[in-house]
Amino acid sequence: MARSRTLAPRSGFGFVAPAVLLVAALLYAPFLWTLYLGFHEYDGLRPAEFIGLDNFTRLLEDPALATSVRNTLMWAVGGTAIPVALGLLIAVLSYGIRGGTWYRLPFLLPYALSGAGLAVIWGFILQSGGAFNDVLGALGLPGADTRFLLEDPQNTLVMIMAFTWQQVGVNALLFMVGLQSIPQEPIEAARLDGASGWRLFRHITWPLLAPLTTVVIGLSLVATLKTFDIVWVTTQGGPGRSSEVLAVTMYRNAFVAHEYGYGSAVALALTVVAGAVSFGYLRRQLSAKRGAA
Amino acid sequence: MTYPPTGEKEGTAIMRMGTGKSADHVPKSMIGRVGVALVATMLVLAACGEDGGGGGGTTDNLKLYNDKGAWEEFFREVGELSQEEIGLSMEPVGYTDEPTYEAFIMASFRTNVKPDLFTWSTGHRLNEIVREGVIAETTDLWTEAIANGDLTESLKPYYTIDGKQYCVPLNTAYWVMFYNKQIFDELGLQPPSTWEDLISIADTLVENGITPFYHTAVLFSFVWFQQLMVGSDPALYNALSEGTASYTDPGVVAVMEEWKQMIDKGYFSDPGDETDPAAQLKSGKVAMGAWGTWFNTSMTQQEMTPGEDYGMFFIPNRVPQNNQTAVLFESGPLCMLEDAPYRDESMRYLEWWVTPSAQELWSNSRGDVSGNPKVEIADPGLNEITQAAGTDDYVLYNRYFEATPAPVLTAALDAFGAFVVNPDEYHSLLETIQQANEDYWAGADG
Numbered sequence: 001m002a003r004s005r006t007l008a009p010r011s012g013f014g015f016v017a018p019a020v021l022l023v024a025a026l027l028y029a030p031f032l033w034t035l036y037l038g039f040h041e042y043d044g045l046r047p048a049e050f051i052g053l054d055n056f057t058r059l060l061e062d063p064a065l066a067t068s069v070r071n072t073l074m075w076a077v078g079g080t081a082i083p084v085a086l087g088l089l090i091a092v093l094s095y096g097i098r099g100g101t102w103y104r105l106p107f108l109l110p111y112a113l114s115g116a117g118l119a120v121i122w123g124f125i126l127q128s129g130g131a132f133n134d135v136l137g138a139l140g141l142p143g144a145d146t147r148f149l150l151e152d153p154q155n156t157l158v159m160i161m162a163f164t165w166q167q168v169g170v171n172a173l174l175f176m177v178g179l180q181s182i183p184q185e186p187i188e189a190a191r192l193d194g195a196s197g198w199r200l201f202r203h204i205t206w207p208l209l210a211p212l213t214t215v216v217i218g219l220s221l222v223a224t225l226k227t228f229d230i231v232w233v234t235t236q237g238g239p240g241r242s243s244e245v246l247a248v249t250m251y252r253n254a255f256v257a258h259e260y261g262y263g264s265a266v267a268l269a270l271t272v273v274a275g276a277v278s279f280g281y282l283r284r285q286l287s288a289k290r291g292a293a
Numbered sequence: 294m295t296y297p298p299t300g301e302k303e304g305t306a307i308m309r310m311g312t313g314k315s316a317d318h319v320p321k322s323m324i325g326r327v328g329v330a331l332v333a334t335m336l337v338l339a340a341c342g343e344d345g346g347g348g349g350g351t352t353d354n355l356k357l358y359n360d361k362g363a364w365e366e367f368f369r370e371v372g373e374l375s376q377e378e379i380g381l382s383m384e385p386v387g388y389t390d391e392p393t394y395e396a397f398i399m400a401s402f403r404t405n406v407k408p409d410l411f412t413w414s415t416g417h418r419l420n421e422i423v424r425e426g427v428i429a430e431t432t433d434l435w436t437e438a439i440a441n442g443d444l445t446e447s448l449k450p451y452y453t454i455d456g457k458q459y460c461v462p463l464n465t466a467y468w469v470m471f472y473n474k475q476i477f478d479e480l481g482l483q484p485p486s487t488w489e490d491l492i493s494i495a496d497t498l499v500e501n502g503i504t505p506f507y508h509t510a511v512l513f514s515f516v517w518f519q520q521l522m523v524g525s526d527p528a529l530y531n532a533l534s535e536g537t538a539s540y541t542d543p544g545v546v547a548v549m550e551e552w553k554q555m556i557d558k559g560y561f562s563d564p565g566d567e568t569d570p571a572a573q574l575k576s577g578k579v580a581m582g583a584w585g586t587w588f589n590t591s592m593t594q595q596e597m598t599p600g601e602d603y604g605m606f607f608i609p610n611r612v613p614q615n616n617q618t619a620v621l622f623e624s625g626p627l628c629m630l631e632d633a634p635y636r637d638e639s640m641r642y643l644e645w646w647v648t649p650s651a652q653e654l655w656s657n658s659r660g661d662v663s664g665n666p667k668v669e670i671a672d673p674g675l676n677e678i679t680q681a682a683g684t685d686d687y688v689l690y691n692r693y694f695e696a697t698p699a700p701v702l703t704a705a706l707d708a709f710g711a712f713v714v715n716p717d718e719y720h721s722l723l724e725t726i727q728q729a730n731e732d733y734w735a736g737a738d739g
Contacts (some may be wrong), residue, residue: 041736044399045425064723114515128565138355150510150565150714240562240711240722257703 002099044258055265064249071156072225072245076277077171078160079167079224084216087171088209094172094199095179104176107169115229120160123149124232130225138255149235151226159230159243170218179205214285221281225274245271294543354382355409355642357627359463360394367658374654379645381408381638387508402427402630409639411464413626415451416534416695422628424453429629429636432458434644443665447689449625450670460626462664463645464655465680466585466691468520468621469605471592476503476580477715478602484606488524491609495560498580507570508561514709516583517555519693520546523619524611526590527690534696536734541720542703546588549610549723553716564713571595583608584676585623585692589660597672599660607655607678607687623692624664641663703730 038055040048059065079293091293095111096175112119125131137144148158182205189206231237237244237252244252250270254263322536357368367387376382386408388394401407404423413419422428435458438444448465452458467575472484480501485491495505508517523530525548532538533545555561562579571581582588589599597603607618627646629639645651649667657671662679670676681687689695697705708722 043421044396045402045421123567127567128563130567147563147565147714236511238707238710239514239714241707242711251392252703255396257700258395259700 014082034264034267037261038268040140040261042260044260047259050171051261054260056269059265059269064244067152067241068244068246068249071153072227072273073155074156075160075163075224076221077246078157079163079227080217082160083164083167083171084213086168087173087216088175088213090168090172091175091179092158092205095176104169104172107172109169111170113166118162118166119230119233122159122165122230126158126162126234149243150239155235156245159234162234163224163227163230167220171220174212174216174269175209175292178209182208214282218278218282218285222274222278225277226270246273260275304487304579309333332604347661348455348641350635352409352638353380354384354637355638356384356386358386358394358398358408358411360388360391360412362389365660370658371651371655374651375642375645378650379641381523381642381645383642407630407632407634409635410627410629410642411635413460413628414628414695415624415700416691418695419452419459419626419628420454423459427631428459429460429631429640430457431461431632431640431643434461434640434647438644438647442667443649443652445664445666445683447683448624448664451691458724460628461647463625463627464587464659465624465662465664466587466622467662467678467689468516468583468585468608468623470581470583470677471574471588471603471605472581472610473574473577473579474600474602474604476577484604485577485609487613488609488611492602495555495558496644503574503577504562505560506555506562507573507579508556508564508713509570510564510710513584514564514706515693516714517552518548518709519621520583520608521552521611522693523555523621523690524608525551526612527614527688530690533730534693535689536698536730540723540730544721549712551721552712553670553719555714556716559651561713564710569595571597586678587659587661589675593660599672605674605678607681610719614688617686617688620687621683621692623695624632700733701726701729 021059039052044050055116058209062186072139090104094103097103113121128147130148130151132148133146134147136142146154149155169274186204186208187200188199195204226247226249227245229243231243232251235243237248246266247270250263250266252263253259253266257263343457343613348683359368361368361409365385365387368383368387369504370382372385388397398413399409399422401411410412413422431452434472435444435449435452439446439449444462452460452462470484472665476498477483480495480497482497485494498505506517519530522533522545526544529542529544533540546700562573566573566578567644568578569591570579570582570584571588572595574582574592575595580594586605589605592603593599607620609619627643629643633639647656647665649665652663652665652668656668660672660675662670666679670679682689693705694702694720705726708726712719712722719725
């Protein structure tokens with residue numbers, strides 16, 4: 001009896017080991033390696049040389065950092081606020097109406113595209129003399145000669161627009177789930193009290209959707225802070241690093257310039273920023289809810 | 294609460310966890326056991342991952358890793374020919390993303406996953422890996438190939454490091470101006486023999502509402518810098534690549550000013566137009582574009598006929614240099630590692646690669662020139678370019694992309710990309726490149 005009690009957990013280690021190995025090899029090891037490289041100079045060929053905080057001081061002195069941080073913030077704010085607001089609007093307007101599903105479906109289709117696919121399509125549309133310029137020209141609207149992907153900061157703004165096109169559908173879907181799951185009693189009671197339209201939404205529906213909104217915004221914040229694929233494929237962060245975001249700065253330094261140590265320092269900085277923003281946002285939201293409760 | 298001191302009690306604790314009963318703590322020694330299991334698993338995996346191909350074995354099939362994924366069909370054709378001629382087939386493993394490819398090759402230097410053959414870049418990139426001692430020397434191959442006329446002395450410097458040769462030429466290309474022949478014929482224009490002629494042609498095209506030259510802000514943003522630089526002051530061009538001159542040198546500033554004036558005169562296409570450049574040339578959206586002779590493949594893929602629909606000419610010097618025209622040249626190496634899995638077979642393949650039969654198929658299938666002067670180039674225009682480039686009328690200079698260290702190149706490509714969009718701010722851009730230049734060479738000297 002004692003024997004079987006001892007062997008069972010020991011054999012359990014063997015079952016756990018592959019999973020632990022995968023986590024260690026695919027998650028912990030790369031993170032620790034990145035952390036190590038962040039304090040070293042390493043070109044991928046010669047042995048890594050310890051340089052203390054030099055990579056981080058260099059990052060702070062890099063003139064391109066300000067543009068990269070500004071663009072990352074534009075992505076975090078614009079890439080979160082616009083798709084979330086539009087998603088909410090679509091969900092609320094289509095909720096409970098006949099054929100609402102057909103109204104929402106087209107917004108969901110772009111979500112099937114990969115980030116790179118999205119970038120290729122919108123790069124074609126937004127390039128100088130591209131489809132967007134043609135449409136503006138045909139409609140007699142201003143902007144027919146605008147070089148959308150070349151001028152700063154509108155190149156970042158139009159890429160956020162493309163991202164919104166893809167993201168709004170899934171946000172609408174999430175809000176639909178939220179709308180379907182909120183209790184109907186308070187809404188019915190408010191209606192009996194004469195509330196409808198904006199007042200009903202503002203004072204009843206919106207507060208009941210708040211937990212879901214917190215999650216949607218939190219996920220969106222993290223996604224936009226690490227934006228890479230659409231920017232890299234569309235402009236490669238250019239021209240002249242004008243549309244660069246922190247994830248592109250990291251890739252560019254590590255894999256294009258072969259400065260893996262410096263690229264790792266950018267990756268660590270990005271991790272800290274994304275972690276701090278997400279933690280700060282969620283903590284604020286959750287403590288506000290606890291306070292309200 | 295204390296941890297159970299023995300394995301039996303630990304086991305009880307874990308069993309409690311499994312049943313959802315009280316198990317507040319994971320025993321300390323459990324971590325050690327998981328660690329042992331981890332290491333054991335890693336050792337098993339590492340053993341499985343050992344390269345089974347090396348260690349002095351033999352093979353009749355080699356894998357050629359390359360960053361030229363678009364050339365797969367051409368590689369395969371050559372692989373079939375090598376199977377027939379030397380009993381060694383070759384399978385291409387193509388990458389299309391340069392950074393990913395370079396990272397893989399550099400990682401292979403320290404792992405057991407090693408390519409039999411691989412493509413690389415000449416210049417600083419080749420110097421870097423040769424100095425790590427991981428690349429097989431090919432001095433004997435070069436000596437023999439030059440003696441029997443399969444390679445030339447003019448190519449040798451691009452493959453020579455500290456007096457020894459490494460790798461062989463995968464491809465060679467001269468940078469020339471491609472032009473739409475129909476537009477030239479309609480306007481009565483002839484390929485230029487001087488820089489003034491070229492500017493006159495550009496003026497005529499602008500007067501007729503045709504954009505003279507192709508321009509881009511991505512990757513090939515360096516093309517006009519290298520052309521104007523080498524055509525104005527080739528010694529300064531070389532000095533920049535060796536880190537002995539500054540990007541704020543008056544000679545560099547003059548080149549940027551000239552480039553800016555050309556942009557201001559409307560000589561260049563919109564750098565944000567991402568239409569295929571060959572399609573732009575075919576449609577007449579632009580009349581000319583500077584590319585390596587490899588661009589000939591793109592032109593024929595657009596169903597344009599060489600000599601009829603389009604032609605090529607050497608770009609004249611901006612400043613005459615002793616009746617010699619500076620020509621930018623690129624050659625991509627085909628390399629093997631010192632500890633390649635099948636060393637003998639890989640070396641035998643490189644020896645075969647430079648022979649006329651291999652080169653004739655390789656060059657003519659792609660519609661490009663060859664490093665082997667014995668090869669008859671099927672395209673008359675290309676043949677003419679190749680023959681002329683071998684004369685004393687032309688001096689070859691390494692393309693900016695290979696001549697410049699990676700960190701400096703990265704900064705320069707960004708700066709030139711910004712310049713073609715907003716040409717007024719070139720002084721600050723040159724200072725940015727110079728900063729990268731100083732940083733790199735300070736580290737290299739150290």
